[in-house]
Amino acid sequence: MTRDATGNATISRRRILLAAVGMVASVISDLLPRPVDASPREAKKHLAELTGGAPAKKGRVTVTLPKITDQAAWVPITIAVESPMTEDDHVTAVHILAERNTVPQVATYYLGPANGKAEISTRIRVKKSQIIIAAAVMSDGSIFVGKARSKIVSGTGGCG
Amino acid sequence: MPKEPHVRVPKIARKGEVVPIKTKIDHPMETGWRKGKDGTPVPRNRINRFVCAFNGEEVFKSDFDAGVAADPYLAFFVKVEESGAFEFTWVEDEGRTFTRSASILVT
Numbered sequence: 001m002t003r004d005a006t007g008n009a010t011i012s013r014r015r016i017l018l019a020a021v022g023m024v025a026s027v028i029s030d031l032l033p034r035p036v037d038a039s040p041r042e043a044k045k046h047l048a049e050l051t052g053g054a055p056a057k058k059g060r061v062t063v064t065l066p067k068i069t070d071q072a073a074w075v076p077i078t079i080a081v082e083s084p085m086t087e088d089d090h091v092t093a094v095h096i097l098a099e100r101n102t103v104p105q106v107a108t109y110y111l112g113p114a115n116g117k118a119e120i121s122t123r124i125r126v127k128k129s130q131i132i133i134a135a136a137v138m139s140d141g142s143i144f145v146g147k148a149r150s151k152i153v154s155g156t157g158g159c160g
Numbered sequence: 161m162p163k164e165p166h167v168r169v170p171k172i173a174r175k176g177e178v179v180p181i182k183t184k185i186d187h188p189m190e191t192g193w194r195k196g197k198d199g200t201p202v203p204r205n206r207i208n209r210f211v212c213a214f215n216g217e218e219v220f221k222s223d224f225d226a227g228v229a230a231d232p233y234l235a236f237f238v239k240v241e242e243s244g245a246f247e248f249t250w251v252e253d254e255g256r257t258f259t260r261s262a263s264i265l266v267t
Contacts, residue, residue, distance in 0.1 A: 074229050085239075098227050102193065106227030109236070114219040116178035116239030123229040 037127065043097045043104040047135055050095050050108070051143050056135060061146030063134045068151040075126045075150060081118035081136045085111075091118040093137040100130040128152050167248055169262040173240050177266075181212070184233040185250050185258060191226045207232055209251040215244035240266050 038046075047056070064078040083091050090113045096106040106124050118136070126132070129151045136144045165185040173179050185207065192204025210232075212220040219238050238246075243266045250258040 096227070101227050102191075103226045105225040107225055108223045110221045111236075112219065114214070114217070114239060115237055117237040119237055121233075121235035123231075123233050124227050125229050126227075 037100050037102060038104040040099040040131070043099040043133065046104050047095065047097055047133065047145075050105075051135060051137060054141060054143050056143045056145040058145060060144040061134050061136050063132060063146045063148035065132060065148040065150040067149070068153060069126075070153045072126050072128075072152045075124050076121065077124050077132065077148075078119065078121045079134045079136075079146070081144070083118045083136075083138070085113055085116055085118055087113050088139070090115075090139050091136050092139055094118070094120060095133075095135045095137075096124065097133040097135070098124065098126060098130060099133065101125065101127045106132075126150055126152060165248065165250060165258055165260045167246075167260050167262050169246055169264055172265045172267060175241060175266055176239065178237050178239050179264070180235060180237055181246070182233070182235045183210070183212075183248055183260075184231060186231050187250075187252070189224075189228060189230045189232065205253050207250050207252055209249075210234060211249045211251075212236075212238070213247045213249075214238060214240070215242070216247075240264060242266055 060082045062080045064080075065075065069075055077096070079094055079096070081091050081094065083089065085091065091111045094109045094111065096108075097104045098106050107122065109120050111118055124132070129149075131147050131149050134146045138144065163186045165183065168182040170179050187207050189206040190202050190204055191206065192201060194202050196202045206226070206228075207224055210222045210224065211218060220236055222234065224232060243264060245261050245263040248260045252258075
């Protein structure tokens with residue numbers, strides 16, 4: 001901004017043009033594709049794709065998550081499936097889905113009778129407060145789903 | 161470059177015992193969405209596969225997606241019937257693999 005002979009502030013036309021160009025550039029950069037969060041509906045669709053659309057039953061899967069945490073990039077999770085883990089009756093796969101992450105799939109674990117016990121512990125990224133779904137595929141093709149909720153208290157989410 | 165992966169396997173076990181196994185590998189698990197200090201996106205690079213084999217036979221495997229935290233930690237169980245060696249393999253997006261083995265004595 002400059003001042004003319006009478007002392008009033010003036011804005012040159014060049015400055016206005018530059019500002020306009022800057023605004024347009026920032027609007028365009030906002031419109032460029034960026035990671036969009038998934039929705040619970042999308043997570044359901046992903047689950048159906050992973051499991052082949054078989055109806056999911058409740059129970060047998062226990063998901064343990066901290067009820068409240070400020071370490072969103074580092075949330076410990078334990079999934080335990082009630083199963084004898086024998087040749088005839090065992091868990092073949094466990095899928096973890098985070099409903100409101102950028103990509104709902106978190107991980108898939110393939111198990112078998114050699115595991116003896118269907119329990120997995122890991123650490124996941126949780127973008128914001130949401131429900132985490134664990135789906136266990138049994139050897140007879142049935143699917144059991146367990147859910148747990150975790151509240152993220154800090155403003156910064158995990159970048160997953 | 162990640163350091164050598166960490167693996168914890170019991171040294172001895174009884175026949176038919178279900179032993180806990182803990183693994184961790186130091187890896188940033190870049191999703192490809194994060195921006196670096198200079199404003200350009202950090203290229204995607206993450207571990208996408210983990211395989212655990214016992215005496216050459218695959219006993220546990222896993223596919224990792226974006227939601228797995230950096231420095232992936234994983235704990236699971238394996239039923240051991242005989243002495244032998246566990247072979248752990250991590251596969252990265254860029255094609256590098258990291259391996260680590262641990263032996264167990266079954267009595």
